[in-house]
Amino acid sequence: MNAGDDESADVTFEYNSRRITLSLFAAPDRTQENLEDRLIRLLNEAIIADDGGYDAITDQIYDIIMDLGRIPFSQLEPRGTALSNDLHSLLYPENLDYRLQTVDGKVSIFPISPDEAVSVPNTGPNPEVVSEFQTVRTIPQYSSRNVHVQEVLVNGYGTVCKVQVGSQTMLCKAQRQGVENPSLERELVAMQKIWNACSGPVVSIRVPPLQGYVTFADSRDIIGLLRDWVLPSSYGSTLRDMDIAAVPKELKKKWSNQIRETVDKLHELGVIWGDGKASNVVIDQEDNIWLIDFAGGWTDGWVDEELADSEDGDNQAVRNIIKFLGVEE
Structure with missing residues (x-):
């Protein structure tokens, strides 16, 4: 779903193994709510609803779309070949654009060109954007x-x-x-x-x-x-996934020490962890921790917003994770 204002929105879904994006544009005449206006309003409600409300609203939206679109969508031929499992096909899938529109009180769904759609087609990186990011030549x-x-x-x-x-x-x-x-540039x-730092024989940092x-x-x-790819421990993949009460105290103490040592090493390199929290601590099969996610940001309850993307924020996250583990620092 792509929503957030009263002027337009779109919904993307699969039908008959084809990916379809349905564009919705608000009616010029706002004196009476037509179906497009109603669907845009519902989509805007869905994106701020809790899980239960979200499911109820989206079910209502898709029921309306399927009732109207079953005939035009059923005319689509099924995909002739199996879906590719490569990353390119996942990020930039073939897409068919449609529009729902009310004309003289009659609602219809019909195909449109990509440049008539609400969202700009995802065709890849903009070649005109110049980035200062530089790759390391020896990394494949x-x-x-x-x-x-x-x-x-x-x-x-x-x-x-x-x-x-x-x-x-x-x-x-x-x-x-x-x-x-x-966020991608920051993480890279x-x-x-x-x-x-880890290319030499001396330095070892617990980051995949x-x-x-x-x-x-x-x-x-x-x-x-x-x-x-970190193979998970018998307790679970991340600290958030596991039953912390079932983990031996000695192991939790080991993890808290590893987390603190790793964050200290990162800071020595000038690297900020950023979104430090239990779900960003992975545990491997040897019951050792690995810190993940360097894309920045913050999560309420783990880091205060004003401390986001700072050493102080990382240190606050470490204290909260240690508290989550139930051990003393």
């Missing part, structure tokens, strides 16, 4: 068509997924617009600093190492990163 680069998705963990304008590259299983973070997205810069860059298939533009 992989085309988005050569990164094969095994499991999607987060999806939207960007994605986080478990992937296979050659014979290796990795975690991929990618954004459709590449390093034009500030942080991961490169850590990679450089950067293994490569992902490039847009039709250019050399950087759109993502690849890092080690």
Whole structure:
């Protein structure tokens, strides 16, 4: 769903194995609410609703769309070939644009061209945007068509997924617009600093190492990163996932020490963790911690907004995580 104002919105869904985006534009005459206005209002309510309210509203929206669109959508031929599992197809899928419009009291759904749609088509990084980001030459680069998705963990304008590259299983973070997205650029810069520091034999930092860059298939533009995939412990994948009460006190103390030591090492490198919280602490099969997510930001309850993206904010996050573990620092 793409909503947020009273003028327009769109909904993207799959029908008959085809990806469809339905555009909605508010009526010029606001004296009487037509169906487009109602759907835009419902979409705006959905994006601020709690989970229960969200589900109820979206069910109502999709029921309306399917009742009206069943005939035009059913005329679409099913996709002739199986969906590709490469990252490029996930980030930049083939899309069919439609519009719902009321004319003289009659509602219809009909196909439109991409430039008539509410949202700009996702065609990849803007070649006119010049970024100051510089890659490390010795870190390999992989085309988005050569990164094969095994499991999607987060999806939207960007994605986080478990992937296979050659014979290796990795975690991929990618954004459709590449390093034009500030969170991706921030994470890449942080991961490169850590990679450089750990290239020697002495320094070891408990952050899954950067293994490569992902490039847009039709250019050399950087759109993502690849890092080690961490196999989870028997207690769970992250601190947030597990039953903390079932973890031995000695192990929780070990984790709290590892978290503090890792954050201190990051600060020595000039790297800010940023969004420090329990769900960004991964535990491996050897029951050791790894810190993840250097895209910046903050989460209420873990870091105060005014301390976001600072050493003080990281230190506050560490204290709150140690409190979450139930051990004394």
